[in-house]
Each structure stands twice: as structure tokens, then as C-alpha cells.
Amino acid sequence: MSAATETPGHIASAMRTDAPPAIVLDKVNKWFGALHVLRDVDLQVATGERVVVCGPSGSGKSTMIRCINRLETHQEGRIIVDGIELTDDIRALDAIRREVGMVFQSFNLFPHLTVLENCTLAPIWVRRMPKKEAEELAMEYLTRVKIPEQARKYPGQLSGGQQQRVAIARALCMKPKIMLFDEPTSALDPEMIKEVLDTMVMLAATGMTMIVVTHEMGFARQVADRVVFMDQGEIVEVGTPERIFADPQTDRLKLFLSQILRGH
């Protein structure tokens, strides 16, 4: 399974290392009941950086990125997004959620709204954008994900790959600074994975800050600046894709890679 074959995005856009980090996770701990799902997670993501998070299921990778826009709350440590710390303060949370787009494994499009309405909802209600302007913006992004002709349809009438591309366009319509992808291709049939990955490669080329939880190692190799390997709630290894795939340091990563590669 190979991803798209365009020029890697991170060469096209230089990372802004002088800017403050887009995301800081500082000794983050989280429990589900008695289960310790995130253990002292430390991670800094620079503005414009693309990070791929991988690891076996149950390793806490989804939980980690869901903490970044507070779909899950962490119990210890600090999370700072775009310079704002995540606390119980609702206004800080709203400010962060406006700047952070999220794409889910199960798309989570709103089935009672058309594709266009899905895309214009948040710009109109959260950004207070005039309806016409929001529709033009939505059509622009739908064109960019190559499905402008589906704008008047309902999500249920689209294929899985098309739905996920709509979900990406919907998130982009909020003009976020950061995009989170939670296993965006895991619920897709194999023949539809490529169209979604192509869209993400295209997005990476625009210099968007991205954290992507995925098992698509081809994608990681092509666009990631860094790969984070998680296991049992911990960050075990962090490095460039070349280093992670060619020279795994820990047995856990070696085991994981052997399992992943055998499957492909």
C-alpha cells in the first residue's frame, strides 16, 4: 500500500523553528478509572511541523490527540495549544477549538445536513461569517478535496473516501492553525485509502501543522517531519521517519514494525 507519489510536502515548506511551539504536552497523565492510559507524555510540536503518531491499538495515541482539543480531559500535567493552556475555562477551550480542526476515524459528518451545510455550519455559527461567504469558502475547499459536485448531496449518499474528504474540507473551512487526524483511513475500504491520503499530502504541502494518528507507514515516510511511537500510554521513541523505520532502538518498536510490515 503506497501513498501518493507527489513531492514530499516538508521540503516545499520550510518549518518555522523561530515561532513558539504550536502544541506543548508537558508530563501529561490520564486515567480511565484505574487504567493509566497516558503516562508522563512529553511532546512539542513546532508550527508547520507534521507529526505522525503510531503504535499498537490501546497504546493511548488516540487519547493523546483527543486531549489536545479536550474531547478527553487530562488529569495531570499541562497542555498548551497555540499559546493557550487547556483548563476548565470554557472561553479558552472555545478559542482553542476554533483553531484546531479534527478529522475522525468514523468521519462524524452530520447526516441530516448536506455536504455544503456540513462545511458552512461552523464558519457561520462560530466565526459569524455571512452565509454567502461561508458557502464560497466551502466550495473552494470542496474543490480542493476534489468533490465540489457532491455539495448538495447528503453524506449518506457518498462513499467512505468521499465522506472523509468532506470531513477534511469541513475542518479546513474553519481555517484552523492545527489539524488533528485520528486514524483517518482506518474505517475505509482499501481502494479508498489513497484518495484520502492524497488529500492529506496536499494539505501537508500547504505548511499546515498536523498531528496524524495512522498506521499508514508510506504516508509517514512521505510527509512526516517526525514519527512518534507510543506503547502502553508512553512515548517510546521519537525521530525522523528514516531513523524510526531504518534504525529502531527499542524491542517494542522493532516488534511493532515487524507486525505492521508483515501486514503490508
Next chain:
Amino acid sequence: MSDITASTGVGAGSPRRSAPITAIGPIAWLRANLFSGWLSTAVTLALGYLVMRAVLAFVDWAFVNAIWWVPVDARGIAQTQACRELQGAGACWAVVTEKHRFMLFGTYPYDEHWRPALVCVLFVALYIVSAMRRFWSWMLVPIWVGTLTVIGILMWGGVFGLPYVPQERWGGLPITLILATFGLAFAFPLSILVALGRRSNLPAIKVLCVLYVELIRGVPLISLLFMASVMFPLFLPEGMNIDKLLRAQIAITLFAGAYLAEVVRGGLQALPKGQYEAADAMGLSYWQKTGLIILPQALRMVIPPLVNTFIGFFKDTSLVLIIGIFDLLTAAKTAIVEPAWQGFGVEVYVFVGLIYLAFCFAMSKYSQGLEADLNRHRRR
């Protein structure tokens, strides 16, 4: 893999044919469902005979042998001998012809009957306008407020040269429509708030909503009506009196609200968690999320049980008879207390039943259309 390829190959190669005439159409349906064997043929014929007899007997009773009017003597007493001589072989619709105004409007002053009649027309018009989707906007609020104000003025009078009619003299169909319309119009929004409250993260609100639903639902409507009519005034300060109809109205609203809240909660729970998360992740506020994403989907899912409850409460308004309010059913019962008309209950109940049926059937039919229309997005 190989057999799948093989079977598709065959399917693509053989020509498509339409189904044989004996397998589709009404004849095939009859054969499959009514005459598929000697036993089913026998059952079909036997039941067909019984149905025919019942229908013919009803037509005889309701139309052929029926008496539609009877003479009234000089003292205004109906001469019902002709009806009594039928001994049940035919319907005495004369009771409806003679008494329909009392059944429909109760003890409302006879000369002013045009007012409750107009009120019923206004109610039906209000339902029709509200049912049309092109009016689904903020326009409906002034339409409802305006119509209900006019209805209040018509029923009470006392202004614009209309004689004042105290609430005790209201009765019949307007009472049923007032109780049902106000009851459900207030109970529905209340139920949405309670259902949301029951799923709230705020413990005080949650406990309050759970208590409300469990307490109200755990008590029969009749006892709630008794409480509203007998006990509630005892707690009021001396000289203060709340209208009896209003008290019954509040009892019905609270009762319906508890039931509807559980229906709405069912819809809320059926929504996948991802819908809430997607709305949260976009930065929608709680009320935006609820109003734009959650309720539109949750309510569509529960249209059948919602309408079920609506229909149930439309008919349950007749329970106010136990606290002496003259709704449609009570007025009809009272109409045949008069000695001349005693014994013609069946005709009266058929008449009243048809009125209830008309309203409930309209609700049912409308909801089916609405359901199909609003769930268009589920079709492929």
C-alpha cells in the same frame, strides 16, 4: 475469491428477463396470500363470509334502518317513540341531529354558539398552518400568539360587544382542543429541556429532572387531576383562586411533559457519540450543538413515539370529566341524560368517537408524511 468471480461471470452473461406474470401482480398476490392451498382457501371463504355479514349488518343499522330526525312537540320535548320501536335494528341519528350543539359546545349560551364554533375552526386552521413546512420559522410564534389571543377573546368575551361567558359554562369540543393544544404546546418544549437536563453534567439539574420525571410518571393522571382540582386550592391563600380549567391544564401539561421527556431522551441516547464530539471539536457552544446538530437528529428519530404520545394525550384530556370539566366526551354523556333520549348512548358515542378519530387519524397520517420527508437524508 474464485467462486465469486465465477458467479458474477454467469450473471453478466445471461440475459435479463422480467419476472413471469404469475409471480407478480394482484393475481399472484391473491394466490400467494389467500388461496395457496385448500385450507387457506377454506379460511378465506369463511372469513370473507363473516366480514360480509358484519358489513351488511352495519350498513343496515347505520343507514338503511336509521332514523335521522324525530318530531318535537309543543313543549320542546322530542317524540322518540319511532326510535324506540326500532329496538336497536337501526340507528337513531336523531339524537345527534337534535343534540349535536350541546355535545359540541356544552352549556355555552345557545345564542353565542357561533363563538366556540369559530374557535374550533381557528384551532383547525392553526394546526394546518403549523403543519405546513413553509411556515416553519419565527413567523409561527406571532401566528400562535395571535390566534390564541383571538380564541381567548372569543371564548370569554366581555370586550368588543361580546357578552362575557364565565369559564364554568364552556364545554364540548373547544375544551378538548384547548386542553390538548395548550397541554402539548407547553409540554413539548418542557420535555426537551427536561430530557437535556437529565443528561446534563450539572448534578443539581440532573437530579431535579430525574425527580420530576419519576414523580409525575409514577402517579396516575387522574390523581394528578384530583390534586389540581381539590387539594391545590387548599394551599392557596384565602381569596386567591386559580381557574379550574387552568389547574387541569397545568396538571395535563406536567404529566405529558414527563412522558414526552422520556421519548426525547430515547432519541438523544440513540445518537452516536461521534456527533457530539464532531460538534464540540468545531467549537460550537452547548446550545448551538444542541439546536443545530443534536435535536434535529434526535427528534426525527422519535417521531413515531412522539406522535404516539401526542395522540394518547389528545384522548386523555377526556379524563377531566372526573373533576367536572365539560369536555367533548362529558358533554356527549350529559346530552343523553334527558329522559327522552335515554338509551341512545351508542349513537352518541359513535358520533364522538368519529370526532376523536378524525383528529387522531390526521395526526397519524401527517406524522407518517413528516417522517418520510425529514428522513430523506437516510435514503441512498
